Amino acid sequence: xxxxxxxxxxxxxxxxxxxxxxxxxxxxxxxxxxxxxxxxxxxxxxxxxxxxxxxxxxxxxxxxxxxxxxxxxxxxxxxxxxxxxxxxxxxxxxxxxxxxxxxxxxxxxxxxxxxxxxxxxxxxxxxxxxxxxxxxxxxxxxxxxxxxx
Amino acid sequence: xxxxxxxxxxxxxxxxxxxxxxxxxxxxxxxxxxxxxxxxxxxxxxxxxxxxxxxxxxxxxxxxxxxxxxxxxxxxxxxxxxxxxxxxxxxxxxxxxxxxxxxx
Numbered sequence: 233x234x235x236x237x238x239x240x241x242x243x244x245x246x247x248x249x250x251x252x253x254x255x256x257x258x259x260x261x262x263x264x265x266x267x268x269x270x271x272x273x274x275x276x277x278x279x280x281x282x283x284x285x286x287x288x289x290x291x292x293x294x295x296x297x298x299x300x301x302x303x304x305x306x307x308x309x310x311x312x313x314x315x316x317x318x319x320x321x322x323x324x325x326x327x328x329x330x331x332x333x334x335x336x337x338x339x340x341x342x343x344x345x346x347x348x349x350x351x352x353x354x355x356x357x358x359x360x361x362x363x364x365x366x367x368x369x370x371x372x373x374x375x376x377x378x379x380x381x
Numbered sequence: 382x383x384x385x386x387x388x389x390x391x392x393x394x395x396x397x398x399x400x401x402x403x404x405x406x407x408x409x410x411x412x413x414x415x416x417x418x419x420x421x422x423x424x425x426x427x428x429x430x431x432x433x434x435x436x437x438x439x440x441x442x443x444x445x446x447x448x449x450x451x452x453x454x455x456x457x458x459x460x461x462x463x464x465x466x467x468x469x470x471x472x473x474x475x476x477x478x479x480x481x482x483x484x485x
Contacts, residue, residue, distance in 0.1 A: 240387070261442050266444035302448060304448075324447065325446050326410065326412055327445055330443070330444050330446040331443050331447060333440070333442065334439060334440045336438050336439055337458075338397070338433070338457050338471035339438050341456055342454070343455050344401075345453045346447070346448040346451070347446055347448060
């Protein structure tokens with residue numbers, strides 16, 4: 233099964249590469265990263281690095297305890313200057329990468345969404361500012377996992 | 382194909398708006414089994430794009446780990462009353478929807 237997944241991921245990656253070269257001005261969507269089953273692959277695809285500086289200029293608001301992992305609300309705001317890209321990662325989820333936000337100078341300071349969590353884990357929010365990645369995280373204790381299977 | 386519903390509302394903030402959308406979508410991870418023990422195929426919204434008066438202002442790329450019926454908020458700066466906010470999304474099966482709101 234793992235092998236099958238790997239093949240599918242490679243195929244998707246190849247396919248999106250062709251599409252992206254056609255849409256020269258659109259930022260590439262990291263499709264393979266969203267289906268990657270381990271956090272390292274996803275992170276390398278999106279961040280290009282695993283290095284990120286912990287920052288208190290990213291504010292992550294998530295519940296300390298979630299009864300139902302299928303719906304965990306998170307709220308993120310940042311005072312980092314001109315955020316370029318934001319990634320939301322839950323390392324132990326079956327697919328750890330949840331969202332990548334491409335911002336423009338008018339956006340990126342605040343967003344809110346609801347995510348699934350397979351179990352008690354950290355929610356990691358990475359923000360790219362000035363070519364550097366910054367990170368903040370918070371642990372959410374999950375009573376019932378929300379990824380099925 | 383079932384019709385997907387997208388709701389979009391805006392709130393005025395200090396220097397712009399907060400756009401909030403609710404997209405009716407199952408967001409299947411591909412990990413769940415149905416009552417017969419068959420895998421439910423993966424089905425998720427891939428991106429939600431926002432624009433103001435036709436100018437692209439940001440994209441939320443989503444993975445299957447976002448909760449069913451994605452409920453998202455996104456702040457956009459320098460938006461005035463009367464500007465047009467547009468939202469467009471597409472899922473991994475090519476289903477899509479688009480809505481527009483005049484900020485008031």
